[in-house]
Amino acid sequence: MSLELLRLAAALYAVAAAGYLLYFARPRHTLAARFGGWFLSGAVVVHLAAIGLACKEFGGLEWFTLRGGFVLTAVLLAGTYLLVQRFYHLPSVGAFVTPLTLIILLPTLFGEGGAPGEAPAALKHPAITLHIMTASLGVALFGLAFGVAVMYLLQEREVKGKRFGALFSRLPPLDSLDKLTDRLVRLGFLSFTVAAILGAVIARSVWKSAWSWDPQQVSTLLIWLLYGGMVQARHLGWHGRRYALLTLVGFALLMGSIVTLRTVPGITMHAGEYKGPRAEVVR
Amino acid sequence: MNEPQLFLVGLSHKSAPIEVRERVALNGADLKAALLQLRASQGVEEAFVVSTCNRVEVFVQAEAEEAARRFFTSRAEQASDHLYVKVGADAVRHLFRVAASLDSMVVGEQQILGQVKEAYGLASGVQAAGGYMSRLCNRAFATAKRVRTETGIGRGATSMSQVAVDLVEKIFGDLKGRSILLVGAGKMGTLSAKALRVLNVERVLVTNRSPERGRQLADQVGGVFHPWAELEPLLVEADVVIVSTGAPTFVLTADMVRVAKKKRRHRNLCLIDLAVPRNVDPACAQLDDVFGYDVDDMQKVMSANHQARQGEAVSAEAIVEAEVIAFTRERETRAALPVLVTLRQRAEAIARAEAERTLAKAGDVLDERVRASIEAMAQAIVNKLLHLPTVKLKAAAATGESALAGAAAELFGLDQPSGSGRRDTPPNGAAAPAAPPPTEEDE
Numbered sequence: 001m002s003l004e005l006l007r008l009a010a011a012l013y014a015v016a017a018a019g020y021l022l023y024f025a026r027p028r029h030t031l032a033a034r035f036g037g038w039f040l041s042g043a044v045v046v047h048l049a050a051i052g053l054a055c056k057e058f059g060g061l062e063w064f065t066l067r068g069g070f071v072l073t074a075v076l077l078a079g080t081y082l083l084v085q086r087f088y089h090l091p092s093v094g095a096f097v098t099p100l101t102l103i104i105l106l107p108t109l110f111g112e113g114g115a116p117g118e119a120p121a122a123l124k125h126p127a128i129t130l131h132i133m134t135a136s137l138g139v140a141l142f143g144l145a146f147g148v149a150v151m152y153l154l155q156e157r158e159v160k161g162k163r164f165g166a167l168f169s170r171l172p173p174l175d176s177l178d179k180l181t182d183r184l185v186r187l188g189f190l191s192f193t194v195a196a197i198l199g200a201v202i203a204r205s206v207w208k209s210a211w212s213w214d215p216q217q218v219s220t221l222l223i224w225l226l227y228g229g230m231v232q233a234r235h236l237g238w239h240g241r242r243y244a245l246l247t248l249v250g251f252a253l254l255m256g257s258i259v260t261l262r263t264v265p266g267i268t269m270h271a272g273e274y275k276g277p278r279a280e281v282v283r
Numbered sequence: 284m285n286e287p288q289l290f291l292v293g294l295s296h297k298s299a300p301i302e303v304r305e306r307v308a309l310n311g312a313d314l315k316a317a318l319l320q321l322r323a324s325q326g327v328e329e330a331f332v333v334s335t336c337n338r339v340e341v342f343v344q345a346e347a348e349e350a351a352r353r354f355f356t357s358r359a360e361q362a363s364d365h366l367y368v369k370v371g372a373d374a375v376r377h378l379f380r381v382a383a384s385l386d387s388m389v390v391g392e393q394q395i396l397g398q399v400k401e402a403y404g405l406a407s408g409v410q411a412a413g414g415y416m417s418r419l420c421n422r423a424f425a426t427a428k429r430v431r432t433e434t435g436i437g438r439g440a441t442s443m444s445q446v447a448v449d450l451v452e453k454i455f456g457d458l459k460g461r462s463i464l465l466v467g468a469g470k471m472g473t474l475s476a477k478a479l480r481v482l483n484v485e486r487v488l489v490t491n492r493s494p495e496r497g498r499q500l501a502d503q504v505g506g507v508f509h510p511w512a513e514l515e516p517l518l519v520e521a522d523v524v525i526v527s528t529g530a531p532t533f534v535l536t537a538d539m540v541r542v543a544k545k546k547r548r549h550r551n552l553c554l555i556d557l558a559v560p561r562n563v564d565p566a567c568a569q570l571d572d573v574f575g576y577d578v579d580d581m582q583k584v585m586s587a588n589h590q591a592r593q594g595e596a597v598s599a600e601a602i603v604e605a606e607v608i609a610f611t612r613e614r615e616t617r618a619a620l621p622v623l624v625t626l627r628q629r630a631e632a633i634a635r636a637e638a639e640r641t642l643a644k645a646g647d648v649l650d651e652r653v654r655a656s657i658e659a660m661a662q663a664i665v666n667k668l669l670h671l672p673t674v675k676l677k678a679a680a681a682t683g684e685s686a687l688a689g690a691a692a693e694l695f696g697l698d699q700p701s702g703s704g705r706r707d708t709p710p711n712g713a714a715a716p717a718a719p720p721p722t723e724e725d726e
Contacts, residue, residue: 028435155453159450159453159454159574160568160574162576162580162583164583164584164587168453172456173452173453173454173455173456174453174454174455174551175454175455175456175551176456236548237548237549237550238549239549239550240549240551240571240572241571241572242571
């Protein structure tokens, strides 16, 4: 049932993406962007309902798998964009973010639709929900920043290369895109920091050690440092092209690490049984 | 005697050189006087004059175009060689095209609609324009609005300064809290600096080799003058630099910009070089965070926009054509209406008179109910008889065919003043105040 709802949400995302893309291609049709917004809101509502239903259906293990992570990230990405749009009103961003949401959601639409089972006993910690939500929100914000950074690079190529064509007139001004990327990265970093601290607290309580050189922990730290470095570099005057490129690198690393850690079996204790440090498993 | 119709006599940038245009162009009180003179001419019912720097066009609702032609020849004899004359639907089309900015020097420019509106306002103010011109002009304004909203004819900058504004807007969004620096006193630079004010510029800095000219310039663009020696520190402060000096060499070199860039902590810098020969080293544009444009780049944008407008003009012409047809049809339907009205009035008068006569002969034999039904019957016969002719006449008028209306007038003798063949005019007061609405009621 939750899978059907998720597919319905995906269909709504597709319609919203079509609306935004139509608006992008023919800016005269402002109605298309408005339709896109409505469908996107509808999709988010359906998507949230699907998540609620999945919690009941599968018991909770779902959210500790790659698939569950994608489902959460997609809804947060779309939801965050809707929120951002309230303040910035940049419907052309929708043409980039809505398809990205759909792409993230796509792999989850096929197959079983969720891993049935209770959340592992080791993870019965009060802060776990907040940990997962802030981590996913961080990923979603970085994803949004990624979309905006792509727009920045495209627009910079047009403006600097003196190509005053269709993209030039449709993409927002460079400065708006740059500022938006910066804010999204900051917010994402904040959210990611909260998730990391909570993660350490939880690890300390269930695995008896906050840091155990687990690949997940290492990659998270690296990504956290990268984004943290970006926030610092901003104060030193880094912006524009270099900043946008860093945003792309950060998100690519993030997605790469998520996919690797979830698909290679046994590589991290942040998957499957959550048994704790390997030493214990061996014993 | 001719039917009065719409005549246009005029000259524009397409037909006449500026020497002729400036001699016939009028405004203000002179234009009012000329309008009144036109209106007072023999055979002229209504008139209005569009007079701008690119065109002087006289529209008259008249029997002939003579009076309108005199408007020009009395002011400049050589004008007669450059005049064009359009009649009826052609004149309507011309006005619609002018208002929609399809006939402008820069197709799609926005000013002309305002100028036509002003011209109409002036003409109706002095009662030179009446009902017909009001309908005509309002239709022209509506057409212009449709063209503007339904096509992209007004889109894309077509002047150097507007292009500069567009470029800067794509980099910075707006210039709130930012400053622009004007280097040199070139005309294009000054115009662009003024145009950039729409982006809410915080400060305008001005520098020039000659301080006197520089101070003048600063007053002109509402900025602050800084001596030429401060050029390099100014580069650190400004976000948009417009350069148009008469210098034959680069005023801004790549090295200068590189140094400034560091001090600016890599904030974006936009360099617009409007001078020929160029004043900004093209190598500057290669630097990161620096966006440089020269006159050629700006020209490229302008010509691209120009082409786009030409493309949009095709769909604009289609809109104009549709509106011209709609307007002239409306006119003709209106023209057919008098025939219909007279025909119906005549027939109803006859019916009433005959009913009266019949009732008078019958005397008191008939009671009130029967009398009423006899009157109703007479009315019904008229309605039934006239139903089909009414429909046919309206349809013919709508397709622009006026022959049928003429034939009807001829056939029913509507041209003659009522009376002939109406020996039985009803006694005064016997006529009901208003005839019931035709056709619909009795079916």
